């Protein structure tokens with residue numbers, strides 16, 4: 736079996752094991768394959784092994800790949816930092832944007848979403864590690880932003896996304912996710928059902944705390960250089 740297909744299978748096995756261990760419903764955790772910096776051939780290998788959802792961080796790189804892969808039935812997710820001069824391209828070329836962290840960006844995505852496409856799925860990125868350098872809104876700002884975004888016409892607010900500071904201890908990995916899920920569940924918005932968190936190094940902790948979409952790059956495609 737080719738390496739990527741083999742790793743994909745291992746990751747699915749890990750996800751299913753974690754679902755069982757932490758009493759999550761079977762198949763409640765989706766796998767987003769993060770293909771940034773990886774060649775189109777790697778995406779095709781994963782696709783041939785049934786992967787359909789791919790995440791990219793860089794707009795230009797993603798557009799080139801999308802062009803080459805036009806004939807493939809891929810759902811494209813944007814997970815990188817958003818510059819406001821890129822919202823038009825994002826609105827036209829992606830199915831999901833996980834990294835919305837301001838009303839301004841959400842408004843632009845909504846007004847720039849082409850009419851012939853269904854509403855753009857978005858997640859609000861939350862900064863759960865209180866690091867100045869990380870993007871995302873603070874938990875305190877989340878309720879207001881969520882209520883303002885919910886009213887926009889051409890986007891569909893699905894949930895939240897987070898990239899915590901790396902931790903190697905399992906209990907410490909779980910902590911910020913626990914706080915985030917509790918805060919989201921306390922909100923009145925019932926459409927917030929996507930919890931986009933968990934990467935190669937903290938997949939199990941993320942599933943233990945309620946992730947519904949883990950974003951996996953390294954464990955699937957190998958190290959990035």
Ligand SMILES: *Cc1c(COP(=O)(O)O)cnc(C)c1O
Pocket residue numbers: 769771792814815898934935936950951952953954
């Ligand atoms: C690169 C990246 C990932 C994947 O990280 P790995 O550690 O390689 O699995 C997930 N989410 C975001 C936002 C990323 O930028």
